[in-house]
Amino acid sequence: MPHTIEAAKTGRASCRSCKQTIEKATLRFGEEVPNAFSPGEMTFQWHHLKCASEKRPAALKQALEETEMEIPEKEDLLKTCEVSGKNQKPTTFPYAEHAPTGRASCMGCSEKIEKGDLRVAIEKEMDAGAFAGKSAGYLHPACAPDHTGEEPVDLFEKIKANTLNLEDSDMESLEEEICG
Ligand SMILES: [Zn+2]
Ligand SMILES: [Zn+2]
Helix, strand or coil: CCCCCECCCCCCCEECCCCCCCCCCEEEEEEEEECCCCCEEEEEEEEEHHHHHHHHHHHHHHHHCCCCCCCCCCCHHHHHHHHHCCCCCCCCCCCCECCCCCCEEEECCCCEECCCEEEEEEEECCCCHHHEEEEEEEECCHHHHHHCCHHHHHHHHHHHHCCCCCCCCHHHHHHHHCCC
């Protein structure tokens, strides 16, 4: 897992959420993101744990569940992650959502994805010369494993970890559609 929790080694980094300095030896959450200044390399963006539980709930939740460190107030942080996650759109691909419009076509089968249907969002490389970059691409859940080349179960687990704002019943139908 690319995210990490550690005690700050210096007091120089500031929190991406609240912009305040993260004091040396304070526990901080690092989210691994592509380095904008050095293509192909990764770098960490740091957050106070409390701030991350509000702004990066899915990522922090995964890190809290995986870390072997003793985290004071871990239960409270996890609860905040749940609550914040319910109220915001996922920030990490792949995730699932209800299609807000019926305009997007599936990258797998090229058919339209109906408004309101569950869809899987993945990161799409755009190759448009100077405008090359990344954006979201959408898939029918059933088309997602083939298109991404991932095992259905692995893909579903990733989506589940990144998606905190859907109902349990939505996650169940998603699992059925992806895993067949
Ligand atoms: Zn902060
Ligand atoms: Zn499709």
